[in-house]
Amino acid sequence: MAALDKLLQWAPSQSALARELGVSPQAIEGWRRRGQVPAERVLDIERITAGAVSRYDLRPDIYGAMPLGDRREGDRRQGERREMDRREAERRP
Numbered sequence: 001m002a003a004l005d006k007l008l009q010w011a012p013s014q015s016a017l018a019r020e021l022g023v024s025p026q027a028i029e030g031w032r033r034r035g036q037v038p039a040e041r042v043l044d045i046e047r048i049t050a051g052a053v054s055r056y057d058l059r060p061d062i063y064g065a066m067p068l069g070d071r072r073e074g075d076r077r078q079g080e081r082r083e084m085d086r087r088e089a090e091r092r093p
Contacts, residue, residue, distance in 0.1 A: 003057035004037060010049055020048050 011017035014032075018025045021044055031037050037045065039062055042055045056066035 003053055004032060004035060006057065007037075007045060007049065007053045008032065010052055021045070 007017070008014065008028075011020075014028045015025045018028050021028075021041060023041070037058045039059055042058045042063075045053055045058060046055050054066060055063045
């Protein structure tokens, strides 16, 4: 699942992602093995990733295709996230 791979690349580690979502690292590993995130977690994931990984990416079987307006907003948020990451990296010694 490309969206799940994107989520796992976004997070510093599966443990960090698990802490952020309030689940066990084993739960994250189970999602990876099954190739699907539980429906009750997708909105939290969309929130913590600032839209970089959306509900539409994670569960198109439930949410369908991303509306055009949301695509543009997701691209903007992803660009903002990259800029924040770049600035944070510059501040580190």
